[in-house]
Amino acid sequence: PEQFFIYSPYNFNFHVLNNDDNVAHLNDIAITVSKSSGLKSYTFSPNVITPMGEQFNVTKEDADFIINYKLFMSIDDFDDEKLKKNKKEFYSIYDGLPTVLKSDINNKFLTLVMENLADINGQTITVLDGKIDYSNTENWTHDLTIKNNMKVIINLFDEHFTRLTKVPLLVVNSKNNK
Numbered sequence: 001p002e003q004f005f006i007y008s009p010y011n012f013n014f015h016v017l018n019n020d021d022n023v024a025h026l027n028d029i030a031i032t033v034s035k036s037s038g039l040k041s042y043t044f045s046p047n048v049i050t051p052m053g054e055q056f057n058v059t060k061e062d063a064d065f066i067i068n069y070k071l072f073m074s075i076d077d078f079d080d081e082k083l084k085k086n087k088k089e090f091y092s093i094y095d096g097l098p099t100v101l102k103s104d105i106n107n108k109f110l111t112l113v114m115e116n117l118a119d120i121n122g123q124t125i126t127v128l129d130g131k132i133d134y135s136n137t138e139n140w141t142h143d144l145t146i147k148n149n150m151k152v153i154i155n156l157f158d159e160h161f162t163r164l165t166k167v168p169l170l171v172v173n174s175k176n177n178k
Helices: 080-095 099-119
Strands: 011-017 028-035 038-050 065-072 124-129 141-145 151-155
Touching (some): 011 099, 028 080, 028 099, 065 080, 065 099
Parallel strands (some): 038 124
Antiparallel strands (some): 011 028, 028 038, 038 065, 124 141
16 A cells, blocks of 8 residues: 555645735745644744845846845744744654655645735735845845746745755746636
């Protein structure tokens, strides 16, 4: 039977975490992992950056913006050791999965990101400027209006580069969620 079925001791559920404020933004995405010993939820938060500056190997001509999803802990719960433990725990589970299941997780996550992009299409969000001027902290962010045909690179699970890190360029479209 193991030649015909793929087994994992884990079940994965995805939740888009909506903020109650009326500000346009990309939402956090939580992955709840259930196993025989219980449930654990891991939250991934987007960091939207414009591709400017020396640290990027893409330019404005390549993509209009980059979305990096990283494992997140709230300010109330933040503890560097706890964050390291959560990362190690999640990536240990993820790395132990068969390739087909990893691909399913990546695709589900990417679908949620694309649906969120479609939801904020036409709205203005605040993004980090890829070319940060440390002498002027007021210029670290700027507004960006999400429009059809903008090119975006989406990095999932960004702090672990062996995973789905460079999704092929996605073009923003109001039909991304259909």
